[in-house]
Each structure stands twice: as structure tokens, then as C-alpha cells.
Amino acid sequence: MIPTQISRRVLRRLAAVSAVALLPIAATGTAFASSASSAPHAVARAALSEVSTDPYTDTDAQHATEVEPDVYAHGSTVVSAFQTGRIYGGGASDLGWATSTDGGATWSHGFLSGITVNQGGSYSAVSDAAVVYDAKHAEWLVVGLPVDSSGNAVGVTVNRSADGLTWGSAIKAVGFDGSGYDKQWITCDDTASSPHYGNCYIEVDITSSNNLESMAVSSDGGLTWSALRHPADDPTGLGGQPLVQPSGTVVVPYSENGSAIRAFSSTNGGTTWTSSVQIATVKSHTVAGNLRSGDGLPSASIDAAGKVYVAWQDCRFRTSCSSNDIVYSTSTNGTTWSSVARVPIDAVGSTVDHFIPGLGVDGATSGSSAKIGLYYYFYPKAKCTASTCTLEVGYISSADGGSTWSTAQTLAGPFGLSLIARTSQGRMVGDYIACSVVNGTSYALFPVGAASTNGQAFNEAMYTATGGLAVTG
Numbered sequence: 387m388i389p390t391q392i393s394r395r396v397l398r399r400l401a402a403v404s405a406v407a408l409l410p411i412a413a414t415g416t417a418f419a420s421s422a423s424s425a426p427h428a429v430a431r432a433a434l435s436e437v438s439t440d441p442y443t444d445t446d447a448q449h450a451t452e453v454e455p456d457v458y459a460h461g462s463t464v465v466s467a468f469q470t471g472r473i474y475g476g477g478a479s480d481l482g483w484a485t486s487t488d489g490g491a492t493w494s495h496g497f498l499s500g501i502t503v504n505q506g507g508s509y510s511a512v513s514d515a516a517v518v519y520d521a522k523h524a525e526w527l528v529v530g531l532p533v534d535s536s537g538n539a540v541g542v543t544v545n546r547s548a549d550g551l552t553w554g555s556a557i558k559a560v561g562f563d564g565s566g567y568d569k570q571w572i573t574c575d576d577t578a579s580s581p582h583y584g585n586c587y588i589e590v591d592i593t594s595s596n597n598l599e600s601m602a603v604s605s606d607g608g609l610t611w612s613a614l615r616h617p618a619d620d621p622t623g624l625g626g627q628p629l630v631q632p633s634g635t636v637v638v639p640y641s642e643n644g645s646a647i648r649a650f651s652s653t654n655g656g657t658t659w660t661s662s663v664q665i666a667t668v669k670s671h672t673v674a675g676n677l678r679s680g681d682g683l684p685s686a687s688i689d690a691a692g693k694v695y696v697a698w699q700d701c702r703f704r705t706s707c708s709s710n711d712i713v714y715s716t717s718t719n720g721t722t723w724s725s726v727a728r729v730p731i732d733a734v735g736s737t738v739d740h741f742i743p744g745l746g747v748d749g750a751t752s753g754s755s756a757k758i759g760l761y762y763y764f765y766p767k768a769k770c771t772a773s774t775c776t777l778e779v780g781y782i783s784s785a786d787g788g789s790t791w792s793t794a795q796t797l798a799g800p801f802g803l804s805l806i807a808r809t810s811q812g813r814m815v816g817d818y819i820a821c822s823v824v825n826g827t828s829y830a831l832f833p834v835g836a837a838s839t840n841g842q843a844f845n846e847a848m849y850t851a852t853g854g855l856a857v858t859g
Contacts, residue, residue, distance in 0.1 A: 427732070427764075427780060427796045432851040434798060437484040437831065438495040439847040440470045442504055446511070447471035447479045450838075451807040451846040454816030455831040457744075458526075459824040460519040462489045465550040466831045467515035467528040468848060470497060471504075472807040472814060477511030477533040480504045482848070485550040490829055490854040498545045500555030501532050507556060510535045512543075514569055521576035522584030523607030526550045529559070529572045529588060542570045542590055544608045559588060559611045560602045566593035569624040569683075569817075573636075580634035582655035589626035589638055590614075597622040599640060603656035617650040619661035625683040625818070631692030637720035639665060639696040644682035647698060651720040665723045671701035671710045673741050674768060675775035675803050680817040685745040687821075689787075691752035693718050697745040697760065703728045709739035709768035712760060714788070729760060731782055731794045739768035740780070744830050746821030748857065756787035757857040759821045759828025766800070776800030777815065779832050783857040792859035797851060798834045805835030806846050815846075827854035 440450035448471070455468035464486045471479025480502050484495040501507040509532035517528045526547040531539050541561025547553045561567050570590035575582050586604045588611065591597040599621050600614040626640030636656060639649045647665040652658060673679040679699065686696045697714040701707040712729045732738050740762050748757035762780050770776075778799030784791045803813045815833040822829050831848045838845040 427794045432795065432797055432855060434849045435493065435852045436847050436849050437493040438468070438470070438482050442471040442479040444471065444479055444504060447473045448807050448844055449842045450840065451844045452482060452848045453478070453807055453814050453833050453846070454515065454818060455833070455848060456516045456820045457822050457829055457831055458517045458519055459822040459829050460521070461824070463487050463550050464490055464822065464829045465517050465526055466848070467517045468831065469513060469515065472809065473511050474808055475537055475810050477513040477531070479511070481512050481515045481528065481530050483528065483553065484831065484848060487550070489827065490850060490852060494551055496553070498528060498530065498553055498556065500545070501530055501543055507532070509533060513539065516571045518572045518574050518586070519576070520574040520584065520586055520607055524548060525607045527572055527574070527586065527608045529570050530556065531567060531570055539567050539593070541567055542588055546608055557609065559608070560590055560614060565595065567591070568593050568597070571627050573628045573630055575630040575634060577630070577632045577634070580630070580632065582634040585655050587628045587636055587656055589628050589640070591622070591624045591626070597624050597643060599623050599626060599650070599662070601628070601638070601652070601656055601659060612656070615656065615659060617659040617662050621648060621650065621662040623648065627684060627686040629686055629688040629694055631688065632690070633692065635692070635720065637694050637717070639684045639686045639694070641682040641684060644668060644670070647682070647684050647696060647715070649717070649720055663721055665696060665715050666726050668698060669700055669702045669707060671704070671707050671739065671768065673710070673739060674765065674770045675772045676812040677775070677803060678809060678812040678814045678817055679741040683818055685743045685818065685820065687745050687747040688749065689747045689752040689756045690750055691718070693752060693756070694720065695745060695747055695758065697729070697743045699741040699743060700726070702726065703734050709737070710741050712740050712743045712762055714745070727788065729782060730791055731780065737767045737769070739765040742816060742819055744819035744821040746823040746828055748823040748826060750825070754787050754789065755785070757823055757826050758784045758788060759823045759830070759855065759857050761819060761821050761830040761832060763815060772803055775803055777803065777835070779834070781855055782859070783828060783855070784859040785857055786859070790859050798832065798849060801835040805837065805844065806833065807844060823857060826857050828857055829854045
């Protein structure tokens with residue numbers, strides 16, 4: 387597929403984003419200790435680029451909408467994948483991709499082939515994109531969840547690319563056996579000294595088996611995949627995000643269907659998987675306005691030494707569970723986990739509700755020098771209604787493994803919920819977003835709702851901070 391080039395001139399569309407209030411704000415902030423946060427969100431100066439928009443016109447979906455991005459950075463190349471043309475009942479017209487080969491300064495974008503009928507495939511919809519780079523085989527991999535005409539998610543596909551710009555047609559990787567599937571994710575073992583270097587791992591839950599947690603392995607760059615294998619205790623859950631330690635051990639944090647965060651592991655390249663252990667229970671404030679907020683879904687990343695960070699939204703530090711913070715736990719072995727810590731975005735007595743975290747850790751840093759980026763959505767006032775709630779996009783970072791954090795920044799917003807896609811489970815920017823950190827710079831894509839100017843019902847496109855954002859704090 388020939389990519390469509392997106393340059394800085396796409397910023398002209400920001401003038402039409404009248405409801406987004408893309409105000410100037412400082413790219414860095416003053417550090418403060420995690421125990422003494424009281425600073426409000428600063429007013430941001432990060433320039434935003436629109437990197438993709440929904441071009442489809444099929445009548446199954448709501449146009450123009452793009453939601454739920456994942457992102458992965460390797461060297462100066464940043465690749466994201468996301469749903470394009472969100473369908474009310476589930477899935478989207480296709481999966482879009484957006485790629486920068488110059489550290490986020492300029493972007494190309496396009497749409498994956500061989501999945502839905504909109505790009506040469508046979509399925510009516512597709513959902514839940516995730517992306518990774520396989521260093522051994524020099525391949526970018528995007529997984530998708532195809533949905534048939536009856537609304538059933540039937541398996542997991544993989545599209546491959548050598549450069550993040552030209553993509554092959556979808557490969558059937560997992561499933562397609564009559565069972566139902568959901569919330570897949572992918573990672574690869576990119577440590578050359580690992581005994582399982584070049585293995586890639588797909589996590590998915592089998593909805594027709596009560597959300598049974600399941601794993602598949604590829605050792606040939608995503609061309610072929612093993613049969614599904616399960617943790618020893620056959621746990622149920624969703625939203626697992628596998629991560630690989632330098633030793634080759636794979637740790638998979640996941641949501642126990644919204645009630646807790648748990649994890650399981652493999653030390654033998656995915657041949658067998660341990661029983662799951664509990665990281666923490668989840669205490670979540672229901673986000674107002676009937677917004678899909680990914681309650682209980684983790685966002686996970688790993689540092690150079692193999693320390694795993696897992697973040698989620700949680701109200702345990704707020705009086706009467708009045709709103710959510712972003713909280714996290716860490717582990718060096720996947721078995722023993724730290725006490726839950728709060729990211730000090732603002733004071734615990736604030737009215738702000740924080741949700742849908744995208745956490746990233748610079749894989750070249752570790753310990754007290756680990757560089758962490760965190761993007762998230764928030765309501766300035768947790769107590770609101772569908773007609774009064776306003777969404778904003780925030781960013782905060784730490785350069786010392788979470789001991790201190792920068793001042794939080796507002797990157798986009800506010801915008802009303804009527805400007806984003808409708809679904810059977812509420813308005814949607816995504817059940818998840820993501821962050822990837824390379825060389826001290828964090829990258830994320832995030833959907834922003836704006837007033838429609840093109841005759842379609844929506845104008846919900848993908849944006850990013852041009853060139854990424856520095857990790858400070």
C-alpha cells in the first residue's frame with residue numbers, strides 16, 4: 387500500500403478544531419515529590435499534528451471517527467495502529483496506521499489490507515489494534531481482531547511491514563475455530579542475549595470460554611503461530627499486555643475482568659505458563675457521562691533491567707472514591723509486586739477525574755534513572771453529565787523511576803462527549819491508549835473530538851505532540 391504523506395501543514399486543520407482549545411503550554415515542568423503534589427495542569431505549549439483521519443463512507447460505521455491507538459517506537463521510527471470508522475455495536479471499518487521515520491516530526495498514514503471488506507478482506511469490521519517491532523526479523527507487526535457479519539470476534543490477524551510504511555496483507559494468527567476472542571496484545575523478545583530472542587507473543591482472551599487467558603508464540607517474524615496455551619490455573623480476564631525481560635522471561639499483567647490486576651509468566655519461551663498472581667485489587671470510580679473508560683484495564687511497560695511497571699485508573703486515594711487517579715505497581719520478577727502508588731498529577735482533594743492511561747518506560751534506562759511517560763484523559767470536574775462533561779488529554783513524566791514527577795500538562799481539550807463516537811457501551815476515545823519512550827522522548831497518539839466541518843457526523847481524528855514530548859521530573 388502506498389502511504390499518504392502527512393506533513394506539518396496538517397496543522398491548518400487545528401484551526402477547525404474550535405472545541406479542542408489547543409492552548410500553549412510549557413513542554414517541561416517543575417519537578418515535585420510524589421508525596422506533595424498540589425499543582426494544577428499547566429497550560430501546554432506542545433504543538434500538535436493531526437496524523438490520520440477517517441476516509442471511509444460505508445454506512446455500517448460512524449464517520450469520521452478514529453479511536454483506541456497503540457504506539458511503539460524503535461530508534462527514530464514510531465508506528466501507531468488504531469480503529470478507523472467506529473461501528474456502534476463493535477469494531478471499526480478498518481485498522482489505520484500512522485508512521486514517523488524522523489522521531490515524530492512528520493508522519494505518513496494508511497490502512498491495513500486483508501481484514502475488512504473495505505481493504506480487500508472478508509470481515510465486516512475489525513477492532514483492538516496493537517503494534518510491536520521484532521528486532522531479530524526486522525519486522526513491524528500489527529495485530530487486529532476481525533469481526534464477522536454476526537458481530538462475533540473470530541480470531542487475531544497479523545499484518546507485517548519491514549519499514550512501517552508498506553504493509554502486507556493480513557495473516558490469520560490465532561483462532562478462526564468457532565470460538566470468540568477479545569482484547570489481544572503483542573510483544574517481541576528484542577534482547578539479543580535472550581535464549582528466546584526473536585520470539586513474539588500474542589495474548590488474547592477466549593470470550594466463549596469465560597474470558598480464558600491465552601497465549602500464542604511465533605519464532606519466524608509473525609508468519610506462523612503456535613496453538614494457544616494457558617496459564618496453569620486457567621485464569622479468566624482481559625486486556626493482558628505481555629512484556630519480555632532481558633532474561634527472556636515473559637510477564638503478562640492483565641485485568642481480572644475489572645476487579646483486580648493479576649499477572650502470569652513464562653521462563654521457557656512460552657512453552658508453559660505459571661499460575662497467575664494478584665498485583666492489586668481495583669477500586670474504580672465510575673466515569674461520568676456514559677464514557678467508555680477502560681475500567682480496570684492495565685497499561686504496562688518495562689525498563690532495561692526488566693522491572694515491570696503496570697498502571698491503571700483507581701480511586702483508592704480519593705475520599706469516598708469521588709474520582710480516579712492513575713496508580714501503578716512494579717515488579718522485578720513478575721511474582722512479587724510493590725504497593726500501589728499514586729501518580730501525583732494533582733492534589734487528592736481536586737475535582738479532577740483521570741482515566742485511560744498510556745504508560746511508557748524508556749527501555750534503555752532503569753532503576754532510579756528510569757524515564758517514564760504517562761498520557762491520559764481527564765475531566766476537570768468528575769461530577770458532570772453527558773451534556774456537561776468535557777474531555778482533555780494530559781501528560782506527566784518522571785526521569786527517576788517515579789520518585790518525582792514533572793508538572794502535569796494539558797495537551798488537548800476541552801471537548802464535549804457529543805463530538806466523539808457513540809458505541810453500545812458509551813461514547814468512545816478508546817478502552818486504551820499507549821505511550822512509547824525512546825531516548826528520553828515519549829510518543830503517543832490520542833483521539834480528539836472537534837466540530838464536524840466535512841458533512842459527516844463527527845470529526846474525531848488522531849493527533850500527536852509533534853516530535854514527541856521530553857521526559858522530565
